Amino acid sequence: MKFPKNQFNTERGLQTFIALAKTYFRQYGQTLQVNVLDAEELKKAKAEPEKYKGLIVRVGGYSTYFVDLEEGLQDNIIKRTEQSM
Amino acid sequence: MNGLIFDIQRFSVFDGPGIRTNVFFKGCNLRCKWCHNPESQENRPQLMVYQSKCVGCGKCAGICGNTFTESCTACGKCAEACEHGARKITGKEMTAEEVFSLVRRDIEFYRTSGGGVTLSGGEPLLQADFAAEVLRLCKTEGIHTAIETAACVPQSAFEKMLPFLDLVLCDIKCIDEKLHKELTGVSNRQILQNAEWLKTTGKSIIFRMPVIPGLNDGETEKVKEFAGDFPLELMAYHVTGNSKYENLGRDYSLSELPPAPRDFMERLAEKTGAEYHFTGM
Numbered sequence A: 001m002k003f004p005k006n007q008f009n010t011e012r013g014l015q016t017f018i019a020l021a022k023t024y025f026r027q028y029g030q031t032l033q034v035n036v037l038d039a040e041e042l043k044k045a046k047a048e049p050e051k052y053k054g055l056i057v058r059v060g061g062y063s064t065y066f067v068d069l070e071e072g073l074q075d076n077i078i079k080r081t082e083q084s085m
Numbered sequence B: 001m002n003g004l005i006f007d008i009q010r011f012s013v014f015d016g017p018g019i020r021t022n023v024f025f026k027g028c029n030l031r032c033k034w035c036h037n038p039e040s041q042e043n044r045p046q047l048m049v050y051q052s053k054c055v056g057c058g059k060c061a062g063i064c065g066n067t068f069t070e071s072c073t074a075c076g077k078c079a080e081a082c083e084h085g086a087r088k089i090t091g092k093e094m095t096a097e098e099v100f101s102l103v104r105r106d107i108e109f110y111r112t113s114g115g116g117v118t119l120s121g122g123e124p125l126l127q128a129d130f131a132a133e134v135l136r137l138c139k140t141e142g143i144h145t146a147i148e149t150a151a152c153v154p155q156s157a158f159e160k161m162l163p164f165l166d167l168v169l170c171d172i173k174c175i176d177e178k179l180h181k182e183l184t185g186v187s188n189r190q191i192l193q194n195a196e197w198l199k200t201t202g203k204s205i206i207f208r209m210p211v212i213p214g215l216n217d218g219e220t221e222k223v224k225e226f227a228g229d230f231p232l233e234l235m236a237y238h239v240t241g242n243s244k245y246e247n248l249g250r251d252y253s254l255s256e257l258p259p260a261p262r263d264f265m266e267r268l269a270e271k272t273g274a275e276y277h278f279t280g281m
Helices: A011-027 A039-047 A071-084 B059-063 B077-081 B096-113 B124-139 B155-164 B177-184 B189-199 B217-227 B242-247 B262-272
Strands: A056-059 A062-065 B002-012 B020-025 B046-049 B087-090 B092-095 B116-121 B144-149 B167-171 B204-211 B232-236
Touching (some): A011 B096, A039 A071, A056 A071, A062 B002, A071 B242, B002 B124, B046 B242, B077 B087, B096 B124, B204 B217, B217 B232
Parallel strands (some): B116 B144, B144 B167, B167 B204
Antiparallel strands (some): B002 B092
């Protein structure tokens, strides 16, 4: 799974992640690979959306497919991801 | 029993505690100038067109020429015909059981995180019987329940929910009645009346105020005073919904307004004693 960097630098974000991971292991999972989303990948996804159809990002409080977003919002997310790296 | 729903969002974290599923009801009796879910306003299915996906093949035009006119019935034929995902119908009739069966998928995540279901929209209390039935079903499996409401509905709508409801997230846009009418199209008299009554019911309440710089931010202190001993959360104006107006063939009156800056919100929260959580938008 991919997370934005700021998932891990607030107490609430951490608690949410812990709840997600705990439930996952309790229910289904044996392996959880945690990746941090970086701006380079987002830029590639913007340029070649057909190769990144499954890429999910967080927009505020919910998740959505990056390639479905309007260009302005994509650029906004890329900028914020770069700033948080 | 059916309700008109336009989205069901899993893993929501800013609409109540823990990990939640947000059920978005279509239809609202306010018309807030800053609305970031314009597809939530009309209580009927609507066509949305995503120009960035359109390749200009003209298949939709071959079906009918009623896009964005009053003759469009949102029948969905043009959306079906489009092979590029550029058209979709927003708003779907669902039964309470269908909604519940989707909500209950994440029950283990609710348990671990102290989360649950939140009914939102639009205005869920405009479909009060349906909303109450969804919450009743959620309660049969011990799911924590919340609603997000603008509270501009009869008190009886609230009363239907109370037996199955854990938390009310009640929006207060501003206190000045004239300003409220200007910004949302309706008077806030019924809203404030309902809010005062809610305070006496013993239900958990979080008051929430969307802060739109230059429009209602001057009312923040008054809203905090109104909230009294109950928590008040400030929500920063954001622009992630702006493109939806175009997708609906509408203009957006606040298209030039930038999002409320984080430090502006933090200072406002500190000054008024309200809460503010940065959500990344």
